[in-house]
Amino acid sequence: MSSDSHPLRRIAVPAFGPSLLFGIGEGAILPILPLTARDLGGSVSVAALMVALMGIGSLLSNLPASVLTMRFGERWAIVAASLWSALAMALCAWTGHLGVFAAGCFMVGMSQAVFNLARQAYLSEAVPVEWRARALSTLGGVSRIGLFIGPFASAAVVHQWGLAGAYGLGIAALLVAAAVAARIPDLAHHTLPGAGLSFASTLREHRHVFLTLGIGVMLVAAVRTSRSAVIPLWADHLGLSASVASLIYGLAGGIDMLLFYPAGRVMDLKGRRWVAVPSMLVMGTALLLMPLTQGPWTLLIAAMALGFGNGIGSGLIMTLGADHSPPGERARFLGVWRLMADLGSTCGPSLLSFLVAALSLGIGVAATGLLALAAAGVLGYWIPRVGRR
Template sequence: MPRTLQHPNRAQRTRSRKRRRRRPLSRKEAPGPGVVRVLALSVYLPTLLAEIGVGATLPLFALSALALGEPAAVASIAVAVYSAGRMAGSALGGVGATRRGPVPTTFAAYAVLASGAALSATAVHVSVLALGVAIIGIGHGGVHVARQAHIDAVAPLRIRARSLTTLAGIWRIGNFVGPFVGAAIIFASGLPAAYVFAASMVCLGILCLVFTAPRHLSIPRSQRPHVRVAEVLKPQMGVLSTLGIGVLLMGALRQARVVVIPLWAVHIGMSDSGASLVFGLATAIDMAMFIPAGYVMDRFGRVWTAVPSAIALGAGAAMLPMTSSPGQVAVAALIIGCGHGWGSGVVMTLGADAAPEKGKAVFLGAWSILQDAGGLLGPVIVAAGAAIALPLGFFAVGGVGVATAGTLYRFTPRWRLPDSSRA
């Protein structure tokens, strides 16, 4: 059931604010010295470098399968394999961040991610491509959970949403720059070269992390906790089975966008580089929205970004079968980009809000698995429709958008930080 924060009347609220201003912020609420600098150097900068590389590969999973002679349905499954890998990576990342700390887990996940990109570059058969894409998903899922755990350990409560949406914004910047660079590399050297570029950028992110990572976020062997996953998740089954369903459906919508844009672009006769370019344009508007989205979440509540995001993602996907030119595809892609950008960081923030103190990284891993399970479902929906008629899968994604909006509206807590904790 949603948690509703009861507000006092205006006079009571004014007196309450005056009292709160006199109360010093708690350790968890206060930002502390150098928090922004620590986040910028040890989280945002390495993430940006790596995500530019990952962003170059996201529209390539389906295109690589098509280039190997596979039909559209198999190309959609290639994206589903990435989501399956992310589920495994999220689980491993949650356990790793709890037992070893966020920083060592990030190093390991980046190494896995780079190896997957290198393997995908050598793929001459769809089975090798699927293995490489799965390894990319494992590494990427582990990185996401470890980065969230890092921010949770450093950022104060009153800037939680903005810190997490900034992380999501960094991912979006990578997804914006990456496809443009990838399109240029594909035009000059072919699809495999884009995977090589991705592996190189991830290695650059590792190098950056070597010099900027705070050592206190690595847990010594003698102090590593033994947290049982069942002990963490069993008391949280209520939220996982209600709000978690909305997160799963949101994951389906988000990952479907990686499939529907390039598939429809190729369907109407656009080139591989043109499809990558349209995907990059969609991420341009996506990238621009994470700052206002974070402010709205901290100021007005999470539901104000979650529900509109789901509606726009579904509407854009349902519009694509009605397009027949590159310009029309770009318009539908921009609507999808608006929806994805407005929901920047909302899943992570909802997870951080709901996570228990004990075993928080394990819970965040499970939360990410729900989103990744949805990510696995999204391409499967498109593939099932494509086996009958390609537009059918796109309309099904539109229906998922409606279901997602309704679920998130019903179960997202009507919750905001107290006035004294807002920035």
């Protein structure tokens, strides 16, 4: 098979390598951030806030990320994001001041926004539309693999060199990611009619997409983010040990990681609906059934079903964004698209927290399942029946 018949091979290492390394770097420090905050004198709530600052930094940087990508191009945006994140980790590792540590956490979130938008924009342009879903699903899958590897590698390093070793590992991974990204083949950019448009004009021009599929994407993001909290919370509710809860969560994550390429292939060959609707239906059903579980085995079945549903939806949000982003203003459109997804990611856990505090954990989990079913309905109605534009 020639490289032309399999276009992902030609750009596999420069396009997917930085994503794997960026994921490893992120994964290496995620379990360490709250511990560092506590070492610096922060309370438990302050430690949680430090982690939240990463999400806030990403949320607030989506639109600036699109401007940066349009100004300097995808390749150098990816390189800059990797270096910026490495600098942020260095601040986190070698500061004795909680305020500087908070700034470093926020900077990591900023780099996430730039990196994720630039790599999505690059693959949207570099890969033929017939291979788009496979490319973006692989991109999402590779990132998940990196996030999965990072904590294990970090644990070994921390055992030898302490918390600073985890940051050193993250910095090393990001510097290699920047070096690999610098070898990404340049895209042929042309001056297009949309080049001078503003965000307001992008919102006005594509308001129908943002108010239909965009709402569906917000619901998907809310469900996906809430799912990360649901499994350990329900395991704790059942009185399971932390080790059992971690094992269940890890097995669900393993199922999730195995499915990214088949999901992309189905989207390319059958259409986006064939993945979007089943993904949300499976996740919604698993979440609705989870409050009925009574022990580790039934929870494991529900958690693995949740992982399966999330896995077959790998790359869905990126693919839908790429499908509807016009070439002349792709980065600007994707900035708004990712902003909507991040808003969903922020609101989902907040809604879960409110329902748990006001009513009960079971009702909060079930309500998240209803959000997934609503997402299935919205996506099923508004995704075009043809798989690509």
